[in-house]
Amino acid sequence: MSAHHLPPLTPVAGAPWLIDRLTMGHPVAAFGVRGARTPEIARLAKASGHEVIWVDLEHSTMPIDVAGQICACALDIGIMPLVRVPEREYGVIGRLLDAGAMGIIAPRVETAAQAADIVAACRFAPHGHRSAIGTLPLVQYRRMPADTLYRAADQATLVKVLVESPLGIRNMAEIAAVPGVGLLAIGTNDLSAELGVPGDFRDPAVRAAHEAALAACRAAGKPLAIGGISDAAYSAELVRLGAAPLLMTAIDTDLLLAAAQARAAQAFATLS
Template sequence: MVVVPAQDAADAGTGVLEGLAAGRPALGVGVRHARTADVARMARGAGYDVLWIDLEHSAMPIDAAAQIAATATDLGLEAWVRVPERDCGTIGRLLDGGASGIIMPRVETAEEARRVVDAARFPPRGQRSQLALLPQNGFRRLPAAELMRRADRATSVHILLESAAGIAQADAIAALDGVDILHVGLNDLSVDLGHVGDVRHPALTECCARVAAAAARHGKLAAVGGVAGADHYRDLLAAGMAPLILAAIDTDILATGLAQRAQDWRQQLAERS
């Protein structure tokens, strides 16, 4: 017997994306160091909206990423996973394991972006392989067409532009059916453009405006990472970027906390000597 639930979180669509489109800010936290689902519970308790699980800049195994993502999804958070560069082979496994979004770094052509869409979306929009059960649906069995529809609504595809070549192809990439957000990675882009570390350089701001305009022409969102601070964010919002704020990364929080705790103890000991 096939049991169809009345309503699932997956059936409600991606609320964060809808909020961003309406101009509502969303806070994201990057996950590189954590290996257990507790980081999702901490993020939920702290009021974050998105987990950005980073497999490009960590040694995290897929299993750990999927467990964290599935817990985040259960708690009502978006769980986006940045896969290693050009690694389309892990996309289906992560989505099958509980991720709600895929971020592909350093995309430079519409053909590369099309491969990401093919891996992330079921037919007819893509070529994602069929399966009968998904954690996002509580592993309840659905008719195949219904499962595909719900999964497609709950899945977001993010294309990360980090080079001049990628920026030049922003319009063609934004035009692809199945792409939801174009992200600009300011740190790598600053290197590619010859302005290493100067993420506020006018050339980078112009790139952001160009990507935002391309996204808007095709009804998509544009976002940016590597921002210098709140004033910089405000400038980029004025250029058309969505208010998606990567507010923290677990490695930075841990390193900063450890350094501060060591400094506090040394100061206390020095005061008593």
Template sequence: MTSSPRDYVRNTVKEKLARDEVVLSMIVRLTRGIEIASIAQTAGFDSLYVDMEHNSFSLDATGQICMAAQALGVTPMVRVQSLSAEVIARTLDAGALGIIAPHVPSAHEAAAVVQAAKFAPIGERSLPGPMPQLRFRSFPAAETMAAMNDATAVVMMMESREALEDVEAIAAVEGVDLLLVGTNDLCRSLGIAGQYDHPLVKEAYARTIAACRRHGKHAGIGGLGSRPDLMQAIVAMGARYVSLGNDLTFLLSGGTAAVKALRATAPG
């Protein structure tokens, strides 16, 4: 008989990052069914995150995907649609093992996200009772809160000039695990939209990685799925979490390549 909540919650992302290994993640933007969790595992992804910021996913569908992914050993995270404490808490209660907070402008907002995502003594999250991450088993409150605090990843997206200017303070916030650079929005904020080869992009990653190292945190790559050369270079710089792309892009690229290959050889 399992006697501890820690026996149920394993966060592959946090474990691999602690060993300085590269974590590969897929964004879920299209697929509403739990099949995407099995696809992610078969493809070899360590993690997936449901993107509730940029689509119309329901919380119910998000929770179902998260529970299916956790059961398969694929760490489920969610990019929430806002930084409100209510949204963060409900998303975690639904089954996520990590929160990706978009458009975090400063350490003040980063600290508020931690407060919403973590139980006491780190944060102020309300204890919901039996939880999907624990297969709805009941454990002593103190054990549950400690286990879930350790297992829940808190990720801040660096997507603006303001965030980059405050990167040192954001990385220093207790309870933050990872700073994920959102390259597309960061480029837009810096006035270099779409210019991934611009020196400012490399500089932004260098500053983020350096801040993470100084404060014992980890750095991640986002928005560069079309540029594997840049992702490899940034991993070499020290980034360890890599968002490789989303299910929609993978489907379109595979389908487009198949059509082009046959069109090139078909008569007429």
């Protein structure tokens, strides 16, 4: 088939779609991947009603090629693939985006300078230093002028920064003001531990941090997701206070463990 007879490009739901949905208060379900090693996990995520899939390279030993295959599959079937990279490992960002990731989740961001470095790793020149490339899965490998390709990629790619420390909370206003940061998030598990109350999501210090972060992001006009909370009622309360309704529903390893425990209990119950 010649280039003149190629079918039209299928629109990709990238950063503008997700940011708009969250800003308007529409819930978006996101599924996490740590244990799976085949692309079919993306199909299972979509079949179960998820619109976003995020691959966790911070807390897994998954090879980058496997992460890329999962992202490419997700892109092809119409759910948005994100990757959480290990802390400060900016060099892997361009490779994941080249493979099909539509966004990067950067953990433990504590300063505006760190946030700016992450944005630069996700953007082509002149807005960053992502390495030039001829084509991308984002445009189904079509050939087009470089400036057109890079503009499309920059617009579609989400930069999500994860704040997980008291220092990051104190610097939240400056972090939120960094151009190119599209979505901010709080990792409450780590934050509560650093505040000396691990797992106590309703502790006054944790609550104060959440409220300060919400105020800073509201002033910057950017959505803030608050995760790492196993208390569903408190999560709902935070959404009512203005947190973005990004629903981190489950991680594959947690689901497998819960299902295995339930099946084992069921099997033993049949013998009692």
